[in-house]
Amino acid sequence: MKFVLASFLFIITSTSVLAQKISYTFSAPNATHHEAEITVTAEKLPLAPAIFRMSRSSPGRYATHEFGKNVYNVKAFDAAGKPLTIERKEGDVYSVAGHKGVVKVSYTLFANYADGTYADVDATGYHLNIPATFMWVKGMEKAPISISFAVPNKDWKIATQLKQEGTTTFSAPDLQYFMDSPVKIGELHIREWKVTTPGAKTLTVRLALQAEATDSMVDTFTNNLKKIVAQASEVFGEYPSFDYGTYTFLASINPYVKGDGMEHRNSTMITIPTVFNASNDLLGVFSHEFFHCWNVERIRPKSLQPFNFEKSNMSEALWLAEGFTQYYGNLLQVRSKVITEQEFWDGLGRLINAKTNVPGGANYSPIHNSQHAVFVDASVSIDKNNYANMFSSYYTYGGAVALALDLELRNKFAKSLDTYMQQLWKQFGKQEVPYTLPGLQQALASITTTSFAANFFRQYVYGHKPYDYTTPLRAAKLNVEKVNSQTPWIGNNAMRPVEKGLMLAGNTVRNTPLYIAGVDVDDILVEVDGQKLKELKDLDVIKKHKINETLPLTYMHRGDTVKTTIQLLENNWLKVVDASSTQPASDKSITFREAWIGDKTKGR
Ligand SMILES: [Zn+2]
Incomplete structure (x- = not known):
């Protein structure tokens, strides 16, 4: 009897899990000022308080990021649209009690940073890294997700690795896949080509590029990108079988983004802050990111x-x-x-x-x-x-x-x-x-x-x-050779002229002459070998000496003047030289x- 009851309960529980559903809507009526309006609706919630939260990390990014800071106007409603009480439990965690299994949460997102980690909402287009954009529901990580985007311009296109369900609607099987699927919406140059693995199905590789570019520039760039894609598959002997049959390069190459590249399962988000010129110099990040679809x-x-x-x-x-x-x-x-x-x-x-x-x-x-x-x-x-x-x-x-x-x-x-x-x-x-x-x-x-x-x-x-x-x-x-063989050297530190001398911008590095002499970050080099240091070129005085010579040095540390010596060493930095x-x-x-x-x- 116990056994039968347990099985019965299991069926009830798994049925209700299967019926759980999360749906999102995204619109940006105030895109001019980088605001988006987002709703997330959770269905078949257990009757305990429902926890909605923003993420603190993003697939492919290994440090924490506080995405909750750009979320406000957070409200909750029931299935009939009646307001529910929502309580902020932590900076990025919200709790809704007293619901009957369906909760819709709405909020405003501010987004003005286009790269692989954050989001950007602008009158020129939307650039959405999912953890930076969408709240999710604790305990419903396995529930299937659907999302609908309001697109204000008929010329705008939507590019993403999410499964396309309608013109502006997409789906993901669960939270892990959704979070891994950035979305680019705007005026995009699209190029697609087929790739094949012997004995396997034909796959599509797609470039969705936001850039000021002519068609022929995009074609030139695409042709070079195709070569890299083909070389990558030769390393492994085949392509991965991309989910939904397609891999997408989501790329923004324009001065309004921040430099980044972020790998995802069937796509990558690439942002290069420069004017697009179809140059091969832009391909490095594409090459790295595409290799990630295996590694x-x-x-x-x-x-x-x-x-x-x-x-x-x-x-x-x-x-x-x-x-x-x-x-x-x-x-x-x-x-x-x-x-x-x-x-x-x-x-x-x-x-x-x-x-x-x-x-x-x-x-x-x-x-x-x-x-x-x-x-x-x-x-x-x-x-x-x-x-x-x-x-x-x-x-x-x-x-x-x-x-x-x-x-x-x-x-x-x-x-x-x-x-x-x-x-x-x-x-x-x-x-x-x-x-x-x-x-x-x-x-x-x-x-x-x-x-x-x-x-x-x-x-x-x-x-x-x-x-x-x-x-x-x-x-x-x-050959492996020293970059500056036989040149006397005090260290690699960046310095800037200040009133009393040259101030060190970064930490001195272990085993370099400045470090050994006791000089620290923010210290000011005042005089070396009798030469007052006012400008960077005043350091050329050391070139008159040989490696291993010791020179008098005066520097300032937190207001104190220190008189010491510094021994010149050889820079060990190496380079690879073509001997052929x-x-x-x-x-x-x-x-x-x-x-x-x-x-x-x-x-x-
Ligand atoms: Zn990488």
């Missing part, structure tokens, strides 16, 4: 699954999710020939420095740097930090790990990082099984050896052992380069 959207760390919208989402694996994507962003461009080989080598130099010379890379693991993203990733705080001495971007540092692994696989196993990415795709991404660090290590072992994978992870993932890029890069006829211009390239190095950066779509 992070489907080859996904367990630590980001499911995404929590109430707090920051920490992951230990951003060195792979972002760093490997950063590495491939450039690699796909050079394989597509939209950047030059020299530009690619220059990029490698930046990666090597992020591991070798940035203190956060030299002294801390990629895992530590990934986990710090919860504070760093477009986060807003006003107090000072010591990132200059304990953080290296998981984009470039992770890219340096990718480069090291690519070189190891090419030189020692006649394989490549492409082989590893294919293994991750096969093992995790295609089946959408989230990975852990031991899983990544095991996948590497499966294409190399157990001991190689264990050593690589111990030294360069769990640890921060220096990696010698010089020897393996010789296989490609590339001075020494004849061997057949072997030509083959090595072709396998690494050559066009992978040849013969297709």
